[in-house]
Amino acid sequence: MYTSSGPVDASVESKAGSVKGRTALVTGGASGLGEAYVRALVKAGAHVVIADRDEQAGSKLQNELSDSTTFVRCDVLSWKEQLAAFKKAIEVTGSIDIVMANAGIATNDQVFYNDISRDEPEEPDLPVLKVNIIGVVLTAKLAMWYFEKQNAGENKRDRCLILKSSMAGYLDLHGAPQYSCSKFAVRGFMRALRQQAALGNQIRVNLIAPWYVKTPILSGAMDTFITKSGAGFAKAADAAAALLCIVSNDSIQGRALAIVPRDWEGASNGYVDLNQDDFEDSPWMHRAQEYALKPAKYAMTSTDSEGNPLKTAPRQD
Template identity: 35%
Template sequence: MSLPSPSTAPRDQNGDGNSDGDGVIPFGTTVIHSDRVNLSTPILYSNLRDKTIVITGGASGFGATCFRAWASDGANVIIGDINSTKGTELVAAVRQATGNSHLHFLPLDVTSWASQAAFFKQAAELSPHGGIDCVVANAGIADAKENAAFEEPPDYEHYQHSPSDADGETAPQAPSLKTLDVNLYGLIYTAHLALSYLARNPDSQACNVQTPAAPRDRHLLLVSSIAGLAGLPSQPLYAAAKHGVVGLFRTLRLITPIKHGIRVNMINPYFVDTPILGTLGSLVLAGGGMATIDSVLDATTRLVADQGIIGRALVIGPKTAAEHARIVGLELDAADQAVWDVHADDFEQSDLFTRRIIGVTNLVTRARGWAGVATDIANKASSGFWRALGY
């Protein structure tokens, strides 16, 4: 399906819900999405106070940065991480610095369902109001050796013979997929549990684009990467996992606000100098443009604090001036901008296409009725009968 370019395609300018003759069909009013994020407006830091926020992978890097900042803003923050020593020390230090007693560390292995289930249960119990307002699915790794081994496999055509095997050959070993276990499957565990707990957050209301601030929230923030929107040489497993996160976001942003009143957003940072980048990554990117941890924090805080932002994704890159932005066809919201809304025209159009295909299927099914069901079953049974007879 060919989609018009967001930069050239006119929109529904008069707001009547009809296409303006360019083939771009407005998404309609059956979904709950906010408009493109206005990055020039102030961040609602005050709305973080007394919110209970859960962060996976919160003991270091980006997770730890968010923890420190939001704790200072008066949020109740519970972090989980596989590194218990670092997590415990971080919480103790931030408690002392902020005087905020509603900060906690819980051991967490995101690759373990039992560990995640226990983590969420304890987090809700530790919350002053007995619920969770926001879940940041952040835990991730970037294993350079694992990705390199995947790209350069051994010659499996020449197995080492082993007399212990019945067929006389030793089967090749499966590749290590820890990157997928943590970055995709672990995140899916987190998202699944988040949907359950957020939907039942006491005293919370279903998300609404007209409500930028409220005492309680229902917010799932997925942490992807620029590698979720484009290929990443030398990191095929990492890119595959982050593309999976984008796919999850594109689906949940459609259904979750309607079914559970939960707003779902995503961030896609460019390379940032955090431990996940590693020494080699830092050397490769030396002298080039990189995103800063402060820019990532600002983008994430905006999404967490503004409850009117629903179904949006932000890319965080190097700060750029108006001239550079103009050259590549971008429009600045603010001077020296580093954060950009992933203008979701393509999301909206492809989502609408999918809904129409399903709608056509439903209409055909309705028109055929029970007679169509009976006919299909009879045809299947008949073909099976004749195949059994050898025809």
């Protein structure tokens, strides 16, 4: 079972020496936070595969960073295109060590909007749920497969998957049900993956949860709202530093680092460990978690305690 190692000391600046010579894949890496992750990883000595559907921006970034990057056109909702990006990473460097599941979108949300002048309700479009959940799940599926396959051979070493959620996965957020739902989902997905990793497959899974950062995904209206609120903006460079902190320290497992304004308490480097997913102050929740995981040694394997093949049936809750 996953065991908490305690919060990350975010007051200590990360050292990226262990990143040199490794290969990273960043979805949505052509702009915004993804671009910041790519630049930081390249500066630290990694080769980065930029997986993004924006061919113009991706090619431009690859040309600027030269031989340190490889751009692959990739829509994260396409299993075929994501698989091609992972295959390209193996083709170019022979290894995949770091995967940053960064790609995500935010749009005007139709879920709470109802035009009652119409005779019938309109079916809402749900692109945010699709990209921010399904896209991340596909990336994680591929990362886990390649990590486990590589670690089963002689090329065994630390390999790390980082999921991008948001502070919207921890806070109430007005008017954005799809976005909030998707980011809460990624948070829950990380919890499931860290339990799977605890079974001994030598894979680390962590999460980055940004506060508002001035990137192309941030609308003008939201920019104005945050400015007037006085909360301040987080910085893309600090998100990149948090990423390097995670990938450079192989003891960091199952943690969620929030990217927040530096003038917030305890955030001198622009990020803090949220320390919200391990029920530190709730013995009751610890007990419930223990009960929930007791059958895990059967549920997560293909055999029972006596080595007999398991036969599973669909659950009907």
